[in-house]
Amino acid sequence: MLAPMLIPSELSPIENSSAATNCDGGDFVTPKWNNTVERLAKVPDIKDEDNEYEKEKRRGRDRDNDDDDDDEDEDVxxxxxxEDDWMSMDPNNELTLLRDDFQTTMLIGEDAVGTLRVNLDHERRTTVCVTIFEYSNETDSGESNPTSADVYLMTTSQxxxxxxxxxxxxxxxxxxxxEADLSEIPPEWRSFNVAGWQTxxxxxxYENVEEVSFSVSLDGPEISSGxxxxxxxxxxxxxxxxxxxxxxxxxxxxxxxxxxxxVxxxxxxTILPNxxxxxxxxxxxxxxxxIPIIMNKKYMSAGLSLTAENQQLEKGLVPSLEQKGPN
Structure with missing residues (x-):
């Protein structure tokens, strides 16, 4: 019986998830940008105006060498x-509940992050499918090679x-x-770390995947208390x-x-109340x-009805003690 478990095999009872299978047949429409869907991005061009030293360091300037030309300093x-510049700014729009299916393609640069922000309806079930492939100027020719990235679902605070x-x-x-040692911290304790974040x-x-699909059903509107x-x-x-x-x-x-x-x-x-x-x-x-109280009561009362007729021995029951009233 243990032989199938010990013999190496390439067969697996778990099939690879396919982003196309769970999202086939959707009635896709054009997203209503800044109304039901927002496009955000994070790019490595960080502007830290409060720290001039780090700002100059990122631009490749060396403060210890005043004789170098400006052309030699700009080596970053x-x-x-x-990504467009407006994607790095938070528009703070009041999004309406997502009730329509939509499809879009996000171009994401190396060392950057692409985000779609939506307002999920707790009365509906939302399925998200993502397929990732390499992109270049020659991608429009029809050939696309799949590649890996990380897919996360987060609330606004997360x-x-x-x-x-x-x-x-x-x-x-x-x-x-x-973040040097963050990978060694259990997920339940990362919120207490300065750089900790959760999904x-x-x-x-879903990390290091080429495609993924997942579904979300909420118990109610997601509310954060301060x-x-x-x-x-x-x-x-x-x-x-x-x-x-x-x-x-x-x-x-x-x-x-x-x-x-x-999406x-x-x-x-079926929606059951909380x-x-x-x-x-x-x-x-x-x-x-x-249940134990009921079982004990039935056990203690077994055979008491046969006491008057002296039928306990005939039924194979242990005779119970009879209590006689005072004379």
Whole structure:
């Protein structure tokens, strides 16, 4: 019986996930930019105006050598990616609930991050499919080679921590290397680290993949409560990471990539209210307490009905002690 487990085999009961299979048949429309979908990006061109030394260091200037010409100082290769400047700014739009299927292609430069921000509807089930391939000027010829990148799903607050860690890793705020040992920290403790960041439900992180598909169903609107009160609605960010982040198993950037993103929003067949979870847990707890009491009562009362007729011995039961009333 153990032979199939010990013999090496290339067969696997788990099939590779395909981004096309779960998103076929969608009624795709053009995204309503800045209304239901926002396009964001993070690029390695960090401008740290508060730290002039690091700003000059990133531009390749050497303060100790005043005799060098300006042409010799400018030795840093400027980032030349496909992202537009407006993608690096947070538009702060009030997004409407996502109810339509849409498809788009994001061009992401090497060591950059591409993001789609949406407002998920808790009454609908959302499926996201991503396919990644290399991109160059010759890609339009029809040939595209698949490549690997990292795909994450994050809320707004989680994305803010992620982008802050990205900026630190690229020289902002003095370029402190907070992420050096982050891969050794368990996920549940990373929120206490300066550079710690997490994904939605600690599960929606798909690293070093060529294509992936996943689904999300919310229990209710995602609300974040502040430390001093107040609530904030959380949007969701579909992040395509083409940089070397703090995770040990992430993909290493090799070139510019293109990511085909398909998003399908469909109605959920059954939506149970949140209180059903508490009801089920309390019911199971009460059953654990009540069932032994009922069984014990039935056991203690077995055969008592045969006491008057002296039928306990005839039925093979142990005679019980009879209590006679006072004379």
């Amino acid at each position: 290769i400027e980032y030349d990616g496909p 994305y803010d921590r992620y982008t802050a860690a990205y900026d630190v890793n690229h020289g902002a705020w003095g370029g402190r290397n907070y 939605f439900r600690d599960s929606h992180q 430390l001093f009160g107040g609530e904030t609605l959380q949007y969701f960010n579909i992040v395509i990471d083409n940089t070397n982040n703090s995770h040990s198993n992430d993909a290493l950037p090799e070139s510019m990539i293109a990511a085909d993103v398909y 399908i929003s469909e109605e959920r067949s 209180w059903t979870v508490s009801l089920l847990c309390c019911g199971m707890l009460m059953a654990v307490l009540v």
